[in-house]
Amino acid sequence: MTTxxxxxxxxxxxxxxxxxRITSLLDPGSFHEIIRPEEKIxxxxxxxxxxxxxxxxxxxxxxxxxxGKKVLIAGQEGGFMGGAVGxxxxxxxxxxxxxxTEEGPDGVLLLLESGGVRLHEANAGLIAVSEIIRSxxxxxxxxxxxxxxxxxxxxxxxxxxxxxxxxxxxxISEEGRMGLSGPEVIETTMGVEEFxxxxxxxxxxTVGGKHRYLIGEVQRLVDDDVAAFRAAAIELLNDxxxxxxxxxxxxxxxxxDRLKSCGxxxxxxxxxxTMGIAEPETLPLLDTAAFHKAVQHVYRGAx
Numbered sequence: 001m002t003t004x005x006x007x008x009x010x011x012x013x014x015x016x017x018x019x020x021r022i023t024s025l026l027d028p029g030s031f032h033e034i035i036r037p038e039e040k041i042x043x044x045x046x047x048x049x050x051x052x053x054x055x056x057x058x059x060x061x062x063x064x065x066x067x068g069k070k071v072l073i074a075g076q077e078g079g080f081m082g083g084a085v086g087x088x089x090x091x092x093x094x095x096x097x098x099x100x101t102e103e104g105p106d107g108v109l110l111l112l113e114s115g116g117v118r119l120h121e122a123n124a125g126l127i128a129v130s131e132i133i134r135s136x137x138x139x140x141x142x143x144x145x146x147x148x149x150x151x152x153x154x155x156x157x158x159x160x161x162x163x164x165x166x167x168x169x170x171x172i173s174e175e176g177r178m179g180l181s182g183p184e185v186i187e188t189t190m191g192v193e194e195f196x197x198x199x200x201x202x203x204x205x206t207v208g209g210k211h212r213y214l215i216g217e218v219q220r221l222v223d224d225d226v227a228a229f230r231a232a233a234i235e236l237l238n239d240x241x242x243x244x245x246x247x248x249x250x251x252x253x254x255x256x257d258r259l260k261s262c263g264x265x266x267x268x269x270x271x272x273x274t275m276g277i278a279e280p281e282t283l284p285l286l287d288t289a290a291f292h293k294a295v296q297h298v299y300r301g302a303x
Contacts (some may be wrong), residue, residue, distance in 0.1 A: 011226045013151040014175045018060050018075030021111050024226045025149075025233065026064035026073065033062040035092060043086045045121040054080045057088040061096045067234045069106035072096050076113045078154040083114035085159060086121045090128020097135035100144045107145045107237045110167065115182060116158020129159030136166045137243070145169075145240030149229050150176040150218070155207070157182040168241045170218040171232045172209040174288060178217070179207040205268040205284055210291060214272065214298075216254055223288045 011024060023031050035041055037055035047053055058080035063072050074093050076083035085093075093110075100108045117125030136146050148167040150156045155177030156164050164170055164178055172178065181189075183197035183206075196202060205211055213221040219236065222228035241247065262271045272280035275298045286294060 014224050018077040022075045025230045031064040059089045071107045073109040075111035078113040078152045082154045084118040085125045086118045087124035094131045100139045101142045110148045112156040113152030114160035140243040169236045171220040172218045173224045174209045176209040177207045
């Protein structure tokens with residue numbers, strides 16, 4: 001297990017918008033935005049449907065430097081439609097990843113915050129997500145590491161949850177959440193008896209950062225501080241996880257083992273108990289440093 005320590009800035013990643021996260025993560029003055037808002041390239045569908053539009057369509061893409069390394073970066077804006085993916089939004093992200101494959105930067109940073117695909121342009125959004133996934137894998141095959149960062153208000157769900165798991169590595173905070181179906185979607189579809197989306201403790205211990213880290217789906221758990229995310233991103237770019245048959249087989253083995261040992265578990269606390277964690281019910285109350293200390297003997301992720 002690897003943990004990341006750094007001097008905190010006190011700037012909350014959770015509370016920052018996409019632009020603030022990008023400019024604070026990168027080396028000062030190094031960010032250059034591609035397709036700026038004044039170009040007014042926004043969704044053609046929302047306007048027709050009488051919906052509000054954003055000149056950047058809810059995502060900022062560009063280039064910059066991280067500890068001197070050349071990176072391409074994208075930040076989804078949760079404040080616009082929960083970071084949901086539409087045609088233009090998806091095309092900007094796909095284009096950035098294709099540029100990475102062609103130019104070979106030192107890495108790509110994806111600041112993921114999305115509830116999934118926009119219902120207003122669902123077909124276009126679903127196609128966009130499939131193109132994003134293909135582009136992430138193409139970049140990795142080309143030797144460009146793709147690092148995902150998750151810690152925003154809206155979490156990372158739906159198609160972008162799949163995109164996240166296609167990255168070389170993921171960084172998440174306790175406040176971050178990641179999954180395929182969001183809590184509200186599960187409750188609406190299956191009923192409150194299956195999943196109570198209003199139970200915040202249940203939500204966070206099921207799809208929250210600590211749980212995703214413990215079961216090996218993310219490689220770094222950090223404080224809700226932009227400096228902590230930056231330090232972890234630098235660390236991962238210096239030691240990228242390759243895309244190989246061996247890595248895929250290792251991932252499949254981990255998933256098979258999890259199903260065998262935890263397939264009948266009713267709650268995340270039951271899973272933590274199965275993993276050999278003493279007093280698992282106390283984990284949600286621990287800060288990041290205390291949490292790492294409590295679970296260091298059982299963590300089984302690919303860090």
